[in-house]
Amino acid sequence: MRVSETSALFVLVSVLATLGVVAYALFLLDPSHRGDLLPYGLVIVAESVLVVQALLSMWTILSSGYEPRDFPYHEARRTLMPAADLGDDTMRLGADDLLVDVFVTVYGEDIDTVRRTVAAAVAMRGAHRTWVLDDGRSDAVRAAAEQLGAWYIRRLSPNGAKAGNINHALSVAKGEYFAVFDADFVPDPEFLVETVPFFIDGNVAFVQTPQAYGNLHTVIARGAAFMQTVFYRFVQRGRNRFNAAFCVGTNVIFRRAAIDEIGGMHTDSKSEDVWTALTLHEHGWRSVYIADILAVGEAPETIEAYSKQQLRWATGGFEILLTHNPLSPRRRLTGDQRVQYFVTATFYLTGICPLLLLLVPPLEIYFDLRPMNLTITPVTWLLYYAGFYVLQIVLAWFVVGSFRWETLTLATVSFPIYAKALWNVVCGRDVGWHVTGSGSTRSPFEFIVPQVLFFVFLALTSVVAIWRDVQNGTLTLATAWNVTNTAILGAFVATALREGRAVRRAAAPPAAAAPPAPTTIVARPLPRIPAPVPALTATRLIDDAPRSRAAARAVAAGGGAR
Structure with missing residues (x-):
């Protein structure tokens, strides 16, 4: 289901999403909720960028009823x-x-x-x-x-x-x-x-x-x-x-x-x-x-x-x-x-934020460093977290018409691209021009080495976390968070595997065809081949160019423009 940007329902969802962003920001910035410095710092830096972008985007989205056709x-x-x-x-x-x-x-x-x-x-x-x-x-x-x-x-x-x-x-x-x-x-x-x-x-x-x-x-x-x-x-x-x-x-x-x-x-x-x-x-x-x-x-x-x-x-x-x-x-x-x-x-700083958030669960799993105060229960955390992220997903669902896991996956795994872009600008490196939709015979894994390494690391971390939780007899938020991140990266790696197989199939030499069966050749008259159209180049006089669709069709037919 899609909604118009002028509908009351869309405005309501946008306002609720904005309130969710504000509530989550106030929750994080409350000094009594502060946990260990390193993971808390990673969360604050990442979420501050995301919250500011979300609030400014909501402000712009709520202005989208403007009609430029006067x-x-x-x-x-x-x-x-x-x-x-x-x-x-x-x-x-x-x-x-x-x-x-x-x-x-x-x-x-x-x-x-x-x-x-x-x-x-x-x-x-x-x-x-x-x-x-x-x-x-x-x-x-x-x-x-x-x-x-x-x-x-x-x-x-x-x-x-x-x-x-x-x-x-x-x-x-x-x-x-x-x-x-x-x-x-x-x-x-x-x-x-x-x-x-x-x-x-x-x-x-x-x-x-x-x-x-x-x-x-x-x-x-x-x-x-x-x-x-x-x-x-x-x-x-x-x-x-x-x-x-x-x-x-x-x-x-x-x-x-x-x-x-x-x-x-x-x-x-x-x-x-x-x-x-x-x-x-x-x-x-x-x-x-x-x-x-x-x-x-x-x-x-x-x-x-x-x-x-x-x-x-x-x-x-x-x-x-x-x-x-x-x-x-x-x-x-x-x-x-x-x-x-x-x-x-x-905007593209938001693409680097997942890198910081991916590191938070392993810090708790390996070093017992928590981003939030121990008095904050996982339920409380999830309520505020959902107020930010779930409402953003609901808003996107109203726009697109359904939940698109592909978008969530790409948003999570693209951090190496944006980190490289920032580094290139800081260092003054040039970025070559590339055609967006062009095909390639190169393996996709040549372009996602950091993502693959993160997937392996998070998968091993998930095994450690699950083993720890089984020993302690309780499921922790860090384990659930890390397993979710592992699944997202795993879906991306699986996509790369499928793409790699398709690339190899496309690059494989075609199998030798069997010799054709004997056929009877019937003589037929050759079709009439039209005379070639004169080249239309920038060296022709400007006034010779077609000024209408009818003239364009005449040129295409070899008649030229009058």
Whole structure:
């Protein structure tokens, strides 16, 4: 069951979850509840980060009823395509006809994936040019763009990664607006029609839409996708109220003048999207987020892809925290924007917190060090603990529609990724660019050595704890806690085992096929092969580009545009 963010039930659950967070925080900070210093310190550090993030998230979620579609938007939407009934896709804001460029960024993705996205981009309603920005320098991608009626740009150097690719394209394409899609995000035909009218407000720099995924057939893909559900359904919407919704790199459309004002897309980070949005907000521009799913893409399917994606995202967040702290008085941001960007910059610290909490039960099992005072019973602890965590799960259940154990597993076991990201930023190490959804023939265990070692350690600790409890004739909270952690890590290791078997099967050479039976060959006339379509490259005159879907279809058929 899902609920609307404006329903009374959702508001009630959100308020109860907030009260649960506050009650748990007060319980932990009560001096009379303090236990041994080391485990208590680990709990306080970890839970303080989680509590602060939870409270700020609740504040943002409760603001998510804000509706960015005002009267000027609806009026602009009504008059956007005045000649649509006559087959003319020309878009108009006010008295001005629009020129929109649509960029599909490519960097080594599977050719079938690229073709699906480019074909959908060309077919979107509203006059536009579709450009394939190929940093993978693939002749197959060039041929696909040529066949589908898109323009093609190939750089000589991949400097600046994706942001550099877009900036290079902006030196060629001259539209007043440009949309960006990753190669694995297939846009909806209505994308431009739903987003362009927001630019009737001359202060809007970009309009962002959610990332939604259609490849939820692996544990990793489901966990990665549902981890972002609350963010896209509620948090980003709440940020509209504070003019702090940020760009996520794809499924977004920009005003060219805004990007020109800040000197182009930010190229000094692999999280160019958040940095670009932050710079735009510092220059006084407005952002808009709508929760309508207007493009469907691919979540990371493998442990390798997930690890590289999260490492890149976390590195970008920590870069903002350590090199461009939003709370600094030098930042030209409103108070609300400072808070929202601080939440963004510190969010991945919550991914390191499970590491601290995993160590608490072994400290009691091996050294009899307890985080809480002996006068606190396990029942009391569990009541306050449930007030925090169980209500968070209930809130997520209302959003997603069910409990997703995959999300809980990934949230618990991803601490080595986020710790590495923080270390990379502190040490100034660069993080390479990787395609999120790409496949691999590498074993997943190459990327989860810390998780495997922790699983072995916790499994042995669970054996010791159970043996101790049997000897003492009582079950302790530390044992139950440690066994639960072991089970979560065990589920992740089991997922890696299944993935590893799939990788080995995919890498195995195909079995020799039996010789075919004799067949009778019947002569048939050869099919007529159409003449090749002329290459559509950035060297052609800009005015030759198709301005409508009808013209695009004519180009694809070899007729060209008039």
